[in-house]
Amino acid sequence: MLTRRLLPTHRLAAPSTFLRTLTTTQAFQNAQSRSPSLADITPDGAASFDAKLQNFRAKVAAAQRQRGQQASASLDKDPSKRKGAFSSLIYGTKEGQQMDKEIELSFSQVLARGKYVHSIVFHEVKPDKVDEYVELVGNWYPRMAGMEENKVNLVGSWRTEVGDCDTFVHIWEYQRYTGYHSSLHNISQHPDFPAFDKKLKTLITAKKTSLMQEFSFWPTTSPRSLGGLFELRSYTLHPGNLLEWETHWRRGLKARREVMEGVGAWFVQIGELNTVHHLWQFADLEERKLRRERSWSVEGWGDTVHKTVPLIQTMRSRILIPMPWSPVQ
Structure with a gap:
């Protein structure tokens, strides 16, 4: 009877809210007793669905970029964390590594x-x-x-x-x-x-x-x-x-x-x-x-x-x- 990562939907506009946090009551204040059904769905909602989906994905991507920028800033402040030129040749350029990181964040958060x-x-x-x-x-x-x-x-x-x-x-x-x-x-x-x-x-x-x-x-x-x-x-x-x-x-x-x-x-x-x-x-x-x-x-x-x-x-x-x-x- 218990639950998951829930951020109130009105907070999704801020990229930082795509981190998992505990649920707040705001997301649940409008609970209703009427049970929804398939009859509530109209056949002309595909365009609206796609628009909302693209907006949601854009916000997720923005949050990922922000985390990437924060990670880069951390490396800039701490040179000891940087890898040498030889490492870049082996593992790819900084830009390539960042692209791989974003792809990985999209599909594979290993931890x-x-x-x-x-x-x-x-x-x-x-x-x-x-x-x-x-x-x-x-x-x-x-x-x-x-x-x-x-x-x-x-x-x-x-x-x-x-x-x-x-x-x-x-x-x-x-x-x-x-x-x-x-x-x-x-x-x-x-x-x-x-x-x-x-x-x-x-x-x-x-x-x-x-x-x-x-x-x-x-x-x-x-x-x-x-x-x-x-x-x-x-x-x-x-x-x-x-x-x-x-x-x-x-x-x-x-x-x-x-x-x-x-x-x-x-x-x-x-x-x-x-x-x-x-x-x-x-x-x-x-x-x-x-x-x-x-x-x-x-x-x-x-x-x-x-x-x-x-x-x-x-x-x-x-x-x-x-x-x-x-x-x-």
């Missing part, structure tokens, strides 16, 4: 893999209790995520519209496993938790939780509001194939990202083992279809599919709609 633990929670809600569930969770989750002492961030909350209908999906972020334990303990000690937990149990038929880590080459997005819908693709791999999967997807993501917008990718460490979750965002179902088809024209994608399909036991696709309080919209 992120061990810095955060994510949980993915599935609630199967009774069909006649959906509105009550939305009201209950829509008030409780933002409240818990907004309390700094809980040290937990909500990545997002969604309702399944195609797939396991009336199943709600929540992804939370913690500071390693110590943060996970700390968050669970703090929230369980809240005076209102027993009432929340008791009520929740009357609204759902099942609850499933797995603990995951994000792939090092695909850090989870910061909060944003692009609109549209999401697709959660879940893969059960043959045991022992996770490293090979990561190797191929590290190359394939660059091709996919040219035509599709990823939200995050995680592999389960505790729970449904050998499971990988990829989360994508699209303007609508037609755009999803077109962009997936367009992927095949991008060099490298066909090879990724050819090499990853044999690694898969089962796969599942869910179409999700974000909840009003979800930081990623």
Whole structure:
């Protein structure tokens, strides 16, 4: 029941806010009890989605450049950190190194893999209790995520519209496993938790939780509001194939990202083992279809599919709609 890197959406204009920080209450003040649905999406929203996406990516790039400039300034102040001419010949020019660094920051924050633990929670809600569930969770989750002492961030909350209908999906972020334990303990000690937990149990038929880590080459997005819908693709791999999967997807993501917008990718460490979750965002179902088809024209994608399909036991696709309080919209 806990969460992730969440910056209020109104702060995204400042490049520095693209660093992961704890959630603030501002991002969750407008939670509503009405459950959204596919019917809220119109077929003419692709242009608006693309414009918001380009704006979001521009801000991310600006934040990366700012960090690069700060790193360069630090080197200028401390000559002992500079490498010699021979090193430049071997490892490339300063400009080339900076370009490589920006590419790496875009797709592969290596240290992120061990810095955060994510949980993915599935609630199967009774069909006649959906509105009550939305009201209950829509008030409780933002409240818990907004309390700094809980040290937990909500990545997002969604309702399944195609797939396991009336199943709600929540992804939370913690500071390693110590943060996970700390968050669970703090929230369980809240005076209102027993009432929340008791009520929740009357609204759902099942609850499933797995603990995951994000792939090092695909850090989870910061909060944003692009609109549209999401697709959660879940893969059960043959045991022992996770490293090979990561190797191929590290190359394939660059091709996919040219035509599709990823939200995050995680592999389960505790729970449904050998499971990988990829989360994508699209303007609508037609755009999803077109962009997936367009992927095949991008060099490298066909090879990724050819090499990853044999690694898969089962796969599942869910179409999700974000909840009003979800930081990623």
